[in-house]
């Protein structure tokens with residue numbers, strides 16, 4: 614009996630290590646998939662775009678902001694916290710382009726009080742191009 618176990622030991626070990634190996638590769642592959650899906654759905658916001666959003670838009674368009682309407686219509690926090698579905702992201706990015714094309718944001722009333730918050734032509738272009746490219750990337754998946 615004892616001898617039989619000794620003879621079988623290498624096979625048992627081989628079997629176990631095969632099992633462990635396939636298990637770990639499977640879990641690794643699974644993690645890869647999860648990571649890919651997160652990066653694909655996520656919006657990329659380059660530093661220069663973040664800077665403009667922060668300076669000129671974020672004050673009204675974040676979860677903590679006082680303006681109920683402004684944060685309900687466009688919440689910059691939700692671009693990256695997963696609260697906007699992919700469809701919603703596509704539509705919100707489209708709204709960003711629309712608002713900027715029409716020169717609606719920041720609102721004129723606000724700009725009379727804080728003229729330094731007006732977007733420069735370059736900033737507006739930067740935001741529009743960013744929103745368009747992210748929107749296309751999301752739709753193209």
Ligand code: HEC
Pocket residue numbers: 666669670671672673674680682683686687705708709712718719720723732740
């Ligand atoms: C002073 C506050 C304020 C600032 C600053 C501001 N917004 Fe807004 N934004 C609003 C308000 C209020 C609304 C809702 C307007 C309405 O529907 O009547 C709005 C609406 C929007 C919408 C949604 C439009 C729609 O129809 O769904 C987008 C997109 C938007 N803003 C983008 C921006 C961007 C981009 C910036 C920065 C360049 C910006 N906003 C800066 C107050 C602000």
